[in-house]
Every structure is written in structure tokens, then in C-alpha cells.
Amino acid sequence: MYNEKLRGIIPPAVTTFNEDESINEELFREHLQFLLKSNIGGISIGGSTGEGHALTSEETKRLVEIGVEEVQGKVPIVAGIIRDSTREVIEYAKAAKEAGADYLMITPVHYFKPNDDAHFEFYKTISDNVDLPIIIYNVVPTAIITPECMKKLAAIENVIGIKQSGGDIHALNRMILELPKDQIIYSAVDALLYPTYALGAEGAIAAILTVLPELCVEQWEAYEQGNFEKAKEIHYKMLPTWLAMDKHNMPARTKEVLRQRGFNVGKPRSPFHPLCEEDIQEITRALKHAGIESVTERV
Structure with a gap:
């Protein structure tokens, strides 16, 4: 298990x-x-970008095993788990730990609207059954983890931080201010990574990192070195790519960006489907804005 603080760019x-x-x-x-070619801080497997909602526990375990083999100890592996019952999450978490995962990243359940007590019991039970650091993935619209709730969850032994998603930079701001200092706030506000770093986010776990890892690392390092103008310049280079991704059928959009960069990553799992020509051309224009020539453009 990694003892160093997990921070930086984690695609x-x-x-x-x-x-x-x-x-x-x-x-x-x-x-x-491809991801490891950049100076990343870790790799997340089985999250939203990895279509974790559609993976079995056996598939999650195998993907983590491959991840461990490929990284060879260079960076930690964060296993994403997107399930709708405590029992299922524990099953997936145990499989991921057996495969060699260093961290767990777990969404709240997607159905109904759990109150703060239910959220606490959910994460506490998982922590009691699987001894791995837990990053709470705050992305479910019907089960939002508020700053008030996160302050309670921070008391759970294995909870080390939260991935703040859903575009809510206000909640991220409050969490940085109000949570214990040992809790890590990761940004998943893809369109506003640079501002979240300025507020105090200690890194990011977000889809834009997956398709433009070198630019995201360059931006993070520029910010860390105090080169704020460069970090802002990269922000605007990447923004159109994210705007082209942040729509319906996002798994297909993410994979299309990678395809246009020359990487075959296959199709998304049903019910997601390949993109129409209009969407493909939007991605081509966005990559050009980022200074990347697409395969589509060359053809």
C-alpha cells in the first residue's frame, strides 16, 4: 500500500x-x-470513464490485475466501484484489494435519496470490511455528499478524501475550507481544473486527464511551479475538448477523442453507441484548438 499522499494528475x-x-x-x-508516458500521480480503473457501472466484480479484478502488472509499482492504482448496495460494493472492493489495488474510489448509491446517516453507515460498513483507503466519489445527483455530510464521513478510519464532481465548485470550495487538513480534495470539475487548484484541490481525477494527459500534467506542474499564466493558457487550450465530451453518450465521446489521437480503445458497452459525423467533427475541431492533429483530419 502507498504511504505517500496521493495527489497530482490521476487519469x-x-x-x-x-x-x-x-x-x-x-x-x-x-x-x-499511453497514460504512463506522462508524469501522472496514479491511475484510476473502473470509474465512470472506465464504464465501471457496466463491469462485473471479476472484470474489475482482472483490470486491476493488469493495471498492477503494467505500472510495476511506479504509481498507485485506484479501483473505482459504482454499485447500488453495500454488499455489492464490499464484494467488488475485496476483489480489487486481492488484485492489488492501492485505493478505492466509491460512489454513493444511485437510487433513492440516502440521508447523511445512511451515507455514513454505507461508507463505515465498507471501511470495516475492506482495509484500503477510500476516496468518496461525489457524482450522483440523487445522492449528493454535502460539505456537512463529508465532515461526518471524514471521521471514518479509511476515508482519506473526496473526488468532487458534478460541476459544483462551490461545494469543493467549502470542503477545502471546512474539512480536516488530512482529507484530500480531488477535482473532477473538468472545465475548471485550474481554478480548483488555485482554491486548494490537491490534484484531479477526471475524464479530460485521460484524453489529454500530457497537457493536464503540464498544467498541474505549471501551477505547482507558480507559472499561473501558463496554467491558464493550457486551461483554454483544453476547454473545447471537454465541452465536446461533456454531453450525452460520454463514454463514446471519450473513446472518440482517443481514437482521433490514434489510439484504438474499442467501442463503449451498450446502451452507449458510436457517434454521428457531426459529433466526430466537433471533436476534431476541439483537438485542433488544443494543438493536436486528429487522425480524422489527416484522413
Whole structure:
């Protein structure tokens, strides 16, 4: 287990599927090696970008195993878990730990509207059953973790921080101010990474990192070095790409960006589907704005 504080750029890997929607392990290894070429702080497997909602526990375990093999101890592995019962999450978490995961990243349940007590019991039970550091993934619209709730969750032994998503920079701001200093706030506000770093986020776990890892690392390092103008310049270079991704059918959009960058990462799992020509051209224009020539443009 990693003892150093997990911070910096932590891209969430996509899951590479064949035409029959089985996992293509060779392509997954190639994808991980692409991410590792940049000075990243870790890799997340099985999160939203990895279509974790559609993965079985056996598939999650296998993907983590491959991740451990590919990173060779260079960076930690964060296993994403997106399930709707405490029992299921524990099953997935135990499988991920057995496979060698260093951290867990867990969403609240997606159905109903748990109150703060239910959130606490959910994460406390998981922590009691699986001894790995837990990052709470605050992304479910019907089960939002408020700053008040997160202050309670921070008391759970294995909870080390929160990935603040959903575009709510206000909640992220309050959490940085109000949570205990040992809690880490990760940004998943893809369109506002630079401002969240300025507020105090200690890194990011977000889809834009997956498709533009080198630019995201360059931006993070520029910010860390106090080169704020450069960090802001990169922000505006990347923004159109995120705006082209942040729409319906996002798994397909993410994979299309990577395809246009020359990486075969397969199709998304059903019910997601390939993009129409208009969406493809929007991504092509966005990549050009970022200074990246797309495969589509070259053809």
C-alpha cells in the first residue's frame, strides 16, 4: 500500500471492449502505457470513464490485475466501484484489494435519496470490511455528499478524501475550507481544473486527464511551479475538448477523442453507441484548438 499522499494528475482509464463487448486486454495494456508516458500521480480503473457501472466484480479484478502488472509499482492504482448496495460494493472492493489495488474510489448509491446517516453507515460498513483507503466519489445527483455530510464521513478510519464532481465548485470550495487538513480534495470539475487548484484541490481525477494527459500534467506542474499564466493558457487550450465530451453518450465521446489521437480503445458497452459525423467533427475541431492533429483530419 502507498504511504505517500496521493495527489497530482490521476487519469481514469477507459475500458477497452471488443465488438462483442468483451474486454480487450491487449488494448487495455496499450492504453495504460499511453497514460504512463506522462508524469501522472496514479491511475484510476473502473470509474465512470472506465464504464465501471457496466463491469462485473471479476472484470474489475482482472483490470486491476493488469493495471498492477503494467505500472510495476511506479504509481498507485485506484479501483473505482459504482454499485447500488453495500454488499455489492464490499464484494467488488475485496476483489480489487486481492488484485492489488492501492485505493478505492466509491460512489454513493444511485437510487433513492440516502440521508447523511445512511451515507455514513454505507461508507463505515465498507471501511470495516475492506482495509484500503477510500476516496468518496461525489457524482450522483440523487445522492449528493454535502460539505456537512463529508465532515461526518471524514471521521471514518479509511476515508482519506473526496473526488468532487458534478460541476459544483462551490461545494469543493467549502470542503477545502471546512474539512480536516488530512482529507484530500480531488477535482473532477473538468472545465475548471485550474481554478480548483488555485482554491486548494490537491490534484484531479477526471475524464479530460485521460484524453489529454500530457497537457493536464503540464498544467498541474505549471501551477505547482507558480507559472499561473501558463496554467491558464493550457486551461483554454483544453476547454473545447471537454465541452465536446461533456454531453450525452460520454463514454463514446471519450473513446472518440482517443481514437482521433490514434489510439484504438474499442467501442463503449451498450446502451452507449458510436457517434454521428457531426459529433466526430466537433471533436476534431476541439483537438485542433488544443494543438493536436486528429487522425480524422489527416484522413
